[in-house]
Amino acid sequence: MGRTDLNGSAAAGGRRRQDHEMKRVGIRDVAERAGVSISTVSNALNRPHLVSEQLVHRVRSAADQLGYVPLQAAQQLRAGRSGLLGLTVINIANPFFADMVAGAEDAASAAGLRVLVGNSSDDIAKERDHLELFERVQVEGALVSPFGPLEPWLERLRRRGIPAVLVDAVDDTGQLPSVSFDDVAGGRLAAEHLLATGRRRLAFVGAREEVRQVRERLEGARAAVAACPGATLEPIWTTRTTSERGRAFGEELAGRDPSTRPNGLVASNDHLAIGLVHGLISGGMRVPDDVAVVGYDDIEFAAIAAVPLTSVRQPARTMGRTAAELLIARIAGTAGADLGNIVYQPELIVRASTAGRGDA
Known part of the structure; x- marks a missing residue:
């Protein structure tokens, strides 16, 4: 009887592992299992000195239970990709956008990624050039804080399989996730x-x-x-x-x-x-x-x-970090049905x- 239970348990465990292999477990899944935010998971796994030992234990236990593999280690973020996130900003001379970049870099670093920043300097032609560069270097995904209309360029990224998230803007078509401000x-x-x-x-x-x-x-x-x-x-x-x-x-x-x-x-x-x-x-x-x-x-x-x-x-920094976390979840295939249109309120x-x- 005991032997039968052991074999049954092993078979069930094998099925669970196969299920996890079919659907990559992402940082959002770990956050939900542990009952914490995505940023807390990132800190617990990559910068544990920033959170309590209790949270580190809870997050790592959830990650072990789910079989979570950090994004960079998961087949090097898909073969042939760059390990980069692209980010366009309207004008980095404005400290608001510099803070936004810093927030995006916080999230990217926690996921083993780097951020390629394109400063448009209030010039829509430069902005479009940056998106074309992101396409050429095959960034993992694009964060776009748009100065002008960019629908054709964003559609080109989509056709190349490069997901995008808008920052400090909203997609009127409802096709792209966004992190914006009221x-x-x-x-x-x-x-x-x-x-x-x-x-x-x-x-x-x-x-x-x-x-x-x-x-x-x-x-x-x-x-x-x-x-x-x-x-x-x-x-x-x-x-x-x-x-x-x-x-x-x-x-x-x-x-x-x-x-x-x-x-x-x-x-x-x-x-x-x-x-x-x-x-x-x-x-x-x-x-x-x-x-x-x-x-x-x-x-x-x-x-x-x-x-x-x-x-x-x-x-600004929170908006950049949140947008990057949404984008990373899309890259990992763990974003879920909700596109994640987040709107921050003024103070x-x-x-x-x-x-x-x-x-x-």
């Missing part, structure tokens, strides 16, 4: 804050309106202004969202007649906002007493600027650039 809510939050401090003449200073993130931030700001009787919103456009360009705009606004000059500004990023503050001050304005300024992204420099900047915080960080009250 920019409509962010723009509304920024404008509502200025209105709550008594400002009624607002301006939105940003890049070209065809950039989706900027368009949605403006949409949110307009919604807040529309709900406040007597408030106005003036859009001010620039092709470059640098601190130098912001300074020039600030000096120009400082020279306006006080009766028409905006007393509250929403900038489409923190570089632009910090420049606006410097330009306003050099033009004789007091920030925030005469003009209050809200930035966007909450980069590191926002808190240590000459006038600490109120800003809408985006979790307003209030600092000195909006502390005073403007004239209503």
